[in-house]
Amino acid sequence: MASTVERARRALRTVLDPELGIDIVALGLIYDIREDDGRLVVEMTLTTPGCPVSQSLPQEAARALDLELPADESRDAQVRVVWDPPWTPERMEPGAMDALMHGRRG
């Protein structure tokens, strides 16, 4: 059976950036997924401060985790938005970068 972290990553792959059409894992916006004392913690960022989806995207990530994980695992889970280190395009998965450069969307 997949671990909580693996299931969380899979759930986050369903969250798309509505401007770019690419999921937030492929975009490199997820910095860390870990369990701290049995509690799931996701650290994520955004492409730029003040980006159009700065309010909705972390909420979407939280909702996706909520849908994927059983209640006892999601209850204390936390999505933390961090700005350090700042996101750079180099953090994207190669496939995502290729899709963006050639106009293909996920």
Added chain:
Amino acid sequence: MNVIARAPAPSVTVSGGASGPPTPPASVPLTFFAAAGAGGVAFGVALLLSSSDAVISPFLPQVLATAHFGVLAFLTVAVLGALHQFAPVAAGRPLRSVVAARITAGVLVPAVWVLAIAFAAGRPGIVAPAGLAAFVAMCLAAWNLSGPLSARGGGVPVIGLRWATGLLLVTASMGVLYAFDLREGWFALLPRAVAAHAHLGLIGWLGVAYMSVAEKLWPMFLLSHRKRNRSGKLAVCLTPIGAVILAAGLLGSVAGLMFLGAGVVAIGLGAHLTSLVAVIRHRMRGLELLHAFVIASAAFLIVAVIVGTIAASSSDPATRLRLVSAEVMALICWLVLALLGHAHKVVPFIAWTALKTRGALPTGGPPVLFSHLYDRRTAQVTFGLVLVGACLAVGGLLASQGAVVGAGGLAVALATLITAVNLTLHPLALLRSQPAIEGRTA
């Protein structure tokens, strides 16, 4: 009718810098944009109707009406709408008052329409109070924007917007003075004074506002990360300074100041174009329709600088007047192309956020992206139309061909109308198909 429960709030908590700066409700910028759309159509129609006058003199009443429809009812209303949304985002601080933003739109839009119509009807007695009302609305907007714009940080966009907002007030003050002079006849309103007003408004206010917003939006849309942005900073600092010197030179008929100002403006605008090239070079994303609009818009800026330079060196007053008319039209086209291009990015984003908040985005099936909120082919047609319209308008003025200018006006009116419809239909359809939410009237 289906009644569904709104999705429950996730038990997963979100923390950190996710709250974002509080932008005003979507209805604030969208009200300005809707009014600007009507202003754009009116500008194109007015250009069509005044085309035979436009090639005779830019000071004829119908032509003055057209210019004010374009610069005030279309461009200024749209840019002010954008700034009410953008300044809080760029500076990380909200507007001083959402109510004041609504009052601004409520006063400004009818005031500028009355002003333009009064010009067309040759009623200076109405132009003056309408201009005063528009000026009051602009002062209110400047006060409101001073909330976010007084925040520390914010970088190049905020520096530029401080300049732009200040020069909006200077331009509007000049406009009110000129409007009352038309009625009272205090002084002779010479062509140079009108040119000073036009250049301050088009370059110092609208141009610098556009550059400032673009310095944030272009890298964001193209995922173009540069370590430093010296050219962008130069653009938003030198262009307004140059515009002020140029206007002072024109007002005082001081050739040295005029040429110095024009030189500084040219360096500022060159830095703006350099910044555009740098953003495109560093991009991590393919170019899209927006960039066709932006690049075509930049071409009109270059045309304006070239035609303006030739006009300044012309010794024949009639030729100079014709060239300055074409230069001013090229500056308007620079901004119109940029505005319609960016509208296809900004309006869907604001509409998407509003639809999301209302629960009007479908939850099943493929996700709705920003680009799904308008029809792409229609947008391409719009680009073709406005580009042709801009070429005809500028070319017609250069060649003194009224019919050509009129055809340009018709194309611009159609392009603006199609843009407004294209950006409205999809969000409205989603809103109408929205299932009733539990707790609301079903």
